[in-house]
Amino acid sequence: MAPWVRIDGDELPVEEARIVWSPAACAGEDGIAFWLRASGARSVVHLAGWAPGESPLDLDGCEVLIDSPGPDAGVDGRFLARVGLRFGRVSHERAVVSIDGEIEALDPSDESRAVLQADLICRVSPVADRDHCIGCGGPLDRYATTRDEFVAGFRISQRVLPVLCPGCTGTTERPRFCPKCGCAFAADAVSTHGEEGRIGYMARCPQGHEFSGALPG
Ligand SMILES: [Zn+2]
Numbered sequence: 001m002a003p004w005v006r007i008d009g010d011e012l013p014v015e016e017a018r019i020v021w022s023p024a025a026c027a028g029e030d031g032i033a034f035w036l037r038a039s040g041a042r043s044v045v046h047l048a049g050w051a052p053g054e055s056p057l058d059l060d061g062c063e064v065l066i067d068s069p070g071p072d073a074g075v076d077g078r079f080l081a082r083v084g085l086r087f088g089r090v091s092h093e094r095a096v097v098s099i100d101g102e103i104e105a106l107d108p109s110d111e112s113r114a115v116l117q118a119d120l121i122c123r124v125s126p127v128a129d130r131d132h133c134i135g136c137g138g139p140l141d142r143y144a145t146t147r148d149e150f151v152a153g154f155r156i157s158q159r160v161l162p163v164l165c166p167g168c169t170g171t172t173e174r175p176r177f178c179p180k181c182g183c184a185f186a187a188d189a190v191s192t193h194g195e196e197g198r199i200g201y202m203a204r205c206p207q208g209h210e211f212s213g214a215l216p217g
Pocket residue numbers: 133134135136137138164165166167168
C-alpha cells in the first residue's frame with residue numbers, strides 16, 4: 001500500500017509522514033498528545049490531537065475525532081474544519097493512519113468544504129527523549145515542571161525538562177554533554193553558528209545523537 005492524500009479526490013504525492021508524541025494529561029486523565037505531519041514536495045497535511053493512554057501503542061485500533069483542529073492543523077495551505085483519525089498497526093516505530101476530514105475554503109466567507117481523505121504510514125517517535133543536562137550530563141528528572149497549553153482544542157498538561165540543571169544555568173558556555181544519552185561531546189564535535197542574534201550550537205555525540213540549538217539565558 002502506498003501512502004496517499006486526496007483532496008476532493010485529487011491525489012497529492014506524499015513522500016514521508018511522521019507522528020511525534022508526548023505524554024500529556026487532559027482534565028486529569030493520562031493521555032498522549034500527538035502531532036502528525038505528512039509532506040511531499042511541500043508540507044501536505046499537519047494536525048495535532050490528544051487521546052487517552054500512556055504510549056502510542058494505546059492508539060492501536062482507536063478512532064480519534066478532532067472537532068476543533070484550530071491553527072494546529074492545515075492541509076495544502078488551508079485549515080481543517082474537522083477531522084477523524086483511525087489508527088492501526090501501531091508500534092513504537094510506526095503507525096498506519098487513515099484520515100477523513102473537511103477542509104475550509106480559502107475565502108472565510110465561503111461555506112463550502114472540501115473532502116480530505118488520506119492513508120498514511122507514519123514513523124513514530126517521542127517529542128523529547130532527553131534526560132541529561134547539556135552542561136554536566138546529570139539527570140534532569142527532578143527539575144521537571146508542568147506546562148499547560150491548548151492543542152487542537154484540548155487543554156493538556158505536559159512535563160517539561162529544562163536544558164540545563166540549576167547548577168549549570170548561567171555558568172555553561174557551550175554544550176558539553178549529550179542531552180539524550182549523557183555522553184561527553186568531543187571538543188571538535190561542537191560547532192557554532194548564528195541563531196537569531198545568539199550563538200547556536202551543533203554537536204554530535206559518540207553515539208550519533210545530534211544536538212542543535214542555543215543555550216538558554
Ligand atoms: Zn548541569
